[in-house]
Amino acid sequence: MPEHEPAPDTTAAETAAESASESPAYARRWAALAVILGAEIMDLLDGTVMNIAAPAVRADLGGSLSVIQWITVGYTLAFAVLLVVGGRLGDIYGRKRMFVIGAVGFTLASVLCAASGSSEMLIAARFLQGGLGALMIPQGLGLIKQMFPPKETAAAFGAFGPAIGLGAVLGPIVAGFLVDADLFGSGWRSVFLINLPIGAAVIIGAVLLLPEGKAPVRPRFDVGGMLLVTLGLTLLIFPLVQGRERDWPAWTFVLMAGGAAVLAAFVAYELRQERRGGATLIELSLLRRSRYAAGLAVALVFFTGISGMSLLLGLHLQIGLGFSPTRAALTMMPWSVFLVVGAILTGAVLGAKFGRKALHGGLVVMALGVLIMLLTIGDQAGGLTSWELVPGIAVAGLGMGIMIGLLFDIALADVDKQEAGTASGVLTAVQQLGFAVGVAVLATLFFGLLGSQAPASVADGASRTRAELSAAGASPAEQDRLLADLRECLRESASQKDSAHTPVSCRDIQQVRPELAEATARAWQTAHTENFSTAMVRTLWIVIGLLAVSFALAFRLPPKPREEEGF
Known part of the structure; x- marks a missing residue:
């Protein structure tokens, strides 16, 4: 799913000045737009690939489960914090210059990610990537307003929808394919190396095609x-x-x-x-506008829920159910596809006709999709197939597309035109902060559940396990010992700080008599899958709760989106 909407530049004085005068259209504006969209797609790919690649990264580099959180949180947190700063730097030192510096740095940071020999190095490189993305991305929309005449601005901004949709659909699929293909023995590293050709094209195009540009009134830096x-x-x-x-x-x-x-x-x-x-850094006077403040609250709560859910669903499919990265990516693909469908429906019909009611409808549809996923995972557990998950994933994606297709326009409806640039930048930063908080909080809850409920997962299948062990010739004392080892192995596996270390209890299970090995392995796998499924179901209930909070907060939003061009 997409990590963020494009972040408009954040200088209110610039917005007013540019709206007051119409400069001639830039001759190479459409080619320059392609460069800006290329940067958006590159950034979007790197924001989503970890939903699929994270298990392979941890398996290779080791570390605790928090490593999975940090390689995602690092990127989005740095992006959120430095997003508004990036826009200001473009206004001060020139948008083209900052775009090129950001693109070069982002590409080099991608190489650092691919070359990482430890989880700590990868986390540091991801922070660097996010910060440089925050330097690059805000310049694009400021350049669009500079290059295009008013009559073409809507078409230029409209190109972001298909570009973001393309990135959302391709990101997980590309990540799954590259991890499974293991090109030249690169494994997960290729999901970052793919930025080399994309980044090179963006950098060359930026140098040759983008115009110079600064804000008419040079802002100060906070x-x-x-x-x-x-x-x-x-x-x-x-x-x-x-x-x-x-x-x-x-x-x-x-x-x-x-x-x-x-x-x-x-x-x-x-x-x-x-x-x-x-x-x-931000104009806090905007928060006195209660409807805009409500928009910030909706964005924070909503994106907190969906970011954690998308990462954890990818982990559940691969670690819990044993799907390959490619299969996991294809299973999650309907989310992105229907998200694009929902956004198109909103832009074409729903937004203008129903306004806030459509946004509420999108939240209801998404909650329904999450509920379908929850019931499917809880009912099927270990026998779950990709096709059984598709209905819930597709419905949730459709609802999300309807919702985010309206959120920005409605949240900005009561903001004055001269404040819209700053307000949009702050809203996008809050969206990114929601992603970081969501991964931090929901993943922490999920991993905690894996450890705490492990004994119960073994106990649920204890009678079946005893019957199989008894048929294999295990005495009651052996059955008791193996069940105790299963409980401890599952708990320690879910809580261990080093993925390369095999807990003692798990080694004991692996050393059982050959005639008991098959029944023991089957019991462990069943309990392991049940443990992940139970944790996923409970986490999805939390997501539904966050969607319900978003639904309630959305009543404070304006009833209709803003009608001005370019926002």
């Missing part, structure tokens, strides 16, 4: 605000990811409280800067 929001979010998210595997020591709660305090200090600092007429 270094203090950037440092405060970065520190606050880091203090908040780090313990959310690491707390589970450290058994939630006191310092995790201290850090989270400290993060909340720093974010409160950020708000106070920004308000003081506004009063003094100083540089601000």
Whole structure:
């Protein structure tokens, strides 16, 4: 599923100045647009590939389950924090220059990801990738407003829909194919190396085709605000990811409280800067618009739910059910396909006719799809096939497409035109923050459930396991010992900090008498799949709850989307 909508540039003065005068159309504007869309697709691919590639990465590099969270959180957190900063830097130093620097850096960071020899190096490279993506992406929409005359602006912005849809559909499929193909022994690394040809084409095209451009009024840079929001979010998210595997020591709660305090200090600092007429990272006066603030709340809650769900569904399909990366990607593909269908329906009919009611309808449809998935996973457990999952995945994707096709336009409906650039940038940053928080919180809950409910998963199949072991000649004492080892093996496997280490209890199971091996292995696999399925079902209930909260918050949104071009 797509990681983010395109982020409009964030300078209000620029928006007003550009709307006041119409400069001549840029001659190579359509070719330049293709370059900007190429950057969007490259960024989108890297935002989604980990939903499929993460198990292969951990299997190769080792580490705890939190590694899977960090290689996703690192990218989206850096993107969220630096998104508004990237737009400001383009206004100050030139959009083309920042676009090229971002594209070159993003491509090189992709090479670093592919060359990573440890999980720590990969996580650091993912942070770098996200930050450079935040430098590159905001320049595109500012350049579009600069290059295209008003009568063509809508068509130019409209090209983002198919591009994002293409990236959303291709991302998981490409990732699954590349991991399974293991081209030249590269394995998961090829999902990052594919950025080399794409990045090279974007860089060359940017140098040759993009025009120079800066904001008419050069904004000031808010270094203090950037440092405060970065520190606050880091203090908040780090313990959310690491707390589970450290058994939630006191310092995790201290850090989270400290993060909340720093974010409160950020708000106070920004308000003081506004009063003094100083540089601000965001215009907090926008939050006084209750309907816009409601839009931020809806975006944060909604994207928190769907980001965690998409990652965990990919993990469940591969680790829980044993699907190959390609099969997992194809199973999840209807989500992206129907998301595009929903967005097209919204743009063509639903948005203008029904407004906020269509957004509510999209949330209901998505909740229905998640409920279908939940019931299917809970009912079928180990015997689940791809085709059985498709209906729920498709319905959820359709609902999501309807919802996000309207969210930005409706959330910005009450914002003045001269504030729309800043408001859009903040909304997109909050969307990205929701992705980071969702992966941190939902994955932590999911992994915690895997460990805590493991004994119950073994107990559910204990009578069947005893019957099979008895038929294989196991004495009651052997059955008791093997069931105890199964419980401990499943618990330790779900909670272990190093994927390369085999727990002692699991080694004991592997050393049973040959005549008992088949029944023991079958019992372990059944309990393992049941454990993942139960954790997935409980997590999906949480997602439905977050969708219900989004539904309630959406009543505070404006009833109709904004009608101006270009937003």
